[in-house]
Amino acid sequence: MYKILKKEILAPSIKLLEIEAPLVARKALAGQFIILRVQDKGERIPLTIADFDREKGVITCVFQEVGKTTRELGTLDEGDCVRDFVGPLGNPTHIDNYDRVVCVGGGVGVAPVYPIARAMKEAGNEVIGIMGARTAELVFWEDKMRAACSELRVTTDDGSYIRQGFVTDVLREVIEEKGDIALCVAIGPPPMMRAVANLTRKYNLKTVVSLNSLMVDGTGMCGCCRVTVGGETKFTCVDGPEFDGHLVDFDEMARRAVIYKPQEQKALDIYTEKGAQKCQCGCGGE
Amino acid sequence: MAEKKKIAPNKNQMPAQDPVERAGNFNEVALGYSEGAAVAEANRCLQCKNEPCRQGCPVEIDIPAFIKLAARRDFKDAIAKLKEKNAMPGVCGRVCPQENQCEKYCTLGKKYEPVAIGRIERYCADWELANGALPQKTCSPNGKKVAIVGSGPAGLTCAADLAKQGYQVTIFEALHIPGGVLMYGIPEFRLPKAVVQAEVQNLKKLGVEIQVNAVVGKFATVDELMGEHGFDAIFIGTGAGLPHFMRIPGENACGVYSANEFLTRTNLMKAYLFPDYDTPLRIGRKVAVLGGGNVAMDAARTALRLGAEESWVVYRRSKNELPARHEEVEHAEEEGVRFKFLTSPTRILYNDDYWVTGMECLQYELGEPDESGRRRPVPIKGSEFTIDVDTVVVAIGQGPNPLVPRTTKGLACNRKGNITADLETGATSLPGIFAGGDVVTGAATVILAMGAGRTAARAIDAYLKGV
């Protein structure tokens, strides 16, 4: 059992948990992920490591409630436990002094981009951060990102905060403005990563994306997470999760992401119905 | 007593669930002997002085002795006798390929059916499960720490043997439940998970600590376990969990699974109980399983239970060459699994949504024997045809997971990535590091993995006493 030491609600449906997992924290690096299971009958879901504290032995995860498991996770409070928690999985981001890098976070992708930006700056890079959200209330960690980056630009799809535009609009401006950029790291919803990759391809700007394919074990045992990168099949969990964005077959990825759509919907319906019942009878789910 | 006993020519039948009924559930297929049948079967044994059956058992169980005890209804001593050599008789009695091992050498088998050694073994183990486990002998702690990587049959056996000798043993397991293939691979209907977990509980009673959710190579490397974590020796039993694919076009389409994924979702994650359990599995109307081993049979039989209308095993050689156990093939056929022999796919077809719609295959014929002595399948030119399926399960074998070798400097491996270890001791190229089971031999059997775990335990004990 792994205890939740801290919970924060960052935005509607975006939550942060600090979970006690000393063995994971000891080795965690930016770019890696964990897999957790909320309860005994639960699914194994991957979440990126958004931060870690080796001394306290905690891992920070930031997640968006999209289906049954993430909603259930969102109901847990400080002091509660998750059943299973394994990591650090996947390869860490390759941190180096590239001179100037751009780190792009879209939506909940801001969380995993944060430790990468911080590590890049610590390695001596000039880090230009770009973060985007659909609307003002979904913006979180602006302060943390500002501290982690040399310069931060924020945008919202609807213009309700700072400016209107997609992260790709800001990225284009940054590239035009700065010229020499060695690397772009982009994490967010797959359509955003694809759009970033399409843009940077035109500028020949090397781009790393972090893929979120469906997973089961996360150790290379099942092949559920396979993606095509540069015409070759790779396992996201052990060969990634970061890959060259210009080589990823995003089309395939998008189609594989919805394999279980009907089942996911059913699980969510049953879950929310149960939740509703719980409210009505006031028995606390007994 | 000098009277010569009359031998029944056939094994006592083991009752099984009706094929039609069982194809719709996940309960165990073979129901096990009654006490009467177990005793009657034990009485078929001739108690041969030269014990030919023993040489067929990889762990050399004293077969005549345990059978004699069973014949006297002394099941307590029978199980004790079994456990001298085999830590998990309840598992082996169910899944050992007995026809190629102990029973193959049975004297009775020359004239009649051999003694059903495995079934009697299983009866004794189930008797123990029903009547409470025997107390296990242990030594006082000797202060030495051993780490076991992987909790499959190899790791569990090695851990049990060392714990009994007073070692402080910690098992590190990557998944959230210990047991290895016994939990995630072999289906409930062949090996109930309660049987495996009972064995794991016995191990905990011996004082073995089991850390699940612990991927060695990630939270700590083998070197770090020996260093910072303070272990004196390590046994690596990480199995052969890396799925092989065909490398044909269309293999990443939706509806194509590795057998590992298909079986892990079903067994470990209990997708057959969705939505009570959260992990889903999507199964179509017509399923094709590629391969011909135990794994393929398990997948094909699982597909029927999950509601597939048709479940096909597609194998590139003929029925005679099927590597799966006869009993499993028979059970599969009874349940309605169908076979396409001398067939191999060249391409998986899919629709606009990327879902599987069919498989383009080539017809094969058998040519000259190859290195394995089996006749080589040769494709017939121009014989392309398509079969209409909507789910494909690839069960053509597994390799060793490279995670541990890749993160352990100086650990010698062969070309296929298997860890090189002395088969007599399990010793690897690194001092204090031992290995055994599928990660050394490639995918083999439960009993061989257990044997390797036991061998290594002996060698680790000798090594640590010598240090």
Ligand SMILES: Cc1cc2nc3c(=O)[nH]c(=O)nc-3n(C[C@H](O)[C@H](O)[C@H](O)COP(=O)(O)OP(=O)(O)OC[C@H]3O[C@@H](n4cnc5c(N)ncnc54)[C@H](O)[C@@H]3O)c2cc1C
């Ligand atoms: C390496 C990795 C790191 C991740 N890091 C984070 C993170 O830091 N924060 C976060 O909020 N999410 C992250 N995800 C996605 C997260 O795992 C999924 O949101 C979660 O599994 C959904 O579970 P659910 O039961 O709530 O929803 P489901 O009912 O399973 O799915 C609901 C919706 O989410 C989509 N979905 C399901 N599984 C995934 C998945 N693995 N990736 C993307 N979309 C999915 C489905 O297509 C569906 O539309 C990561 C995924 C991977 C593979």
Ligand SMILES: Cc1cc2nc3c(=O)[nH]c(=O)nc-3n(C[C@H](O)[C@H](O)[C@H](O)COP(=O)(O)OP(=O)(O)OC[C@H]3O[C@@H](n4cnc5c(N)ncnc54)[C@H](O)[C@@H]3O)c2cc1C
């Ligand atoms: C579907 C199927 C059916 C089978 N049927 C039979 C049968 O009927 N009869 C028979 O005799 N044999 C059968 N086998 C083969 C048999 O199961 C294996 O030979 C046996 O389980 C090998 O044991 P092992 O201990 O070497 O490894 P495994 O059972 O593979 O266990 C290895 C364990 O190590 C863990 N691990 C891997 N890497 C790490 C790491 N880095 N850190 C921590 N833990 C790790 C894995 O998660 C796993 O739990 C079958 C196999 C399969 C897949």
Ligand code: SF4
């Ligand atoms: S362990 Fe296997 S081979 Fe040995 S006696 Fe039992 S069934 Fe036969």
Ligand code: SF4
């Ligand atoms: S060979 Fe067969 S009959 Fe002879 S002792 Fe062994 S099991 Fe009994």
Ligand code: FES
């Ligand atoms: S999640 Fe199973 S191989 Fe990657």
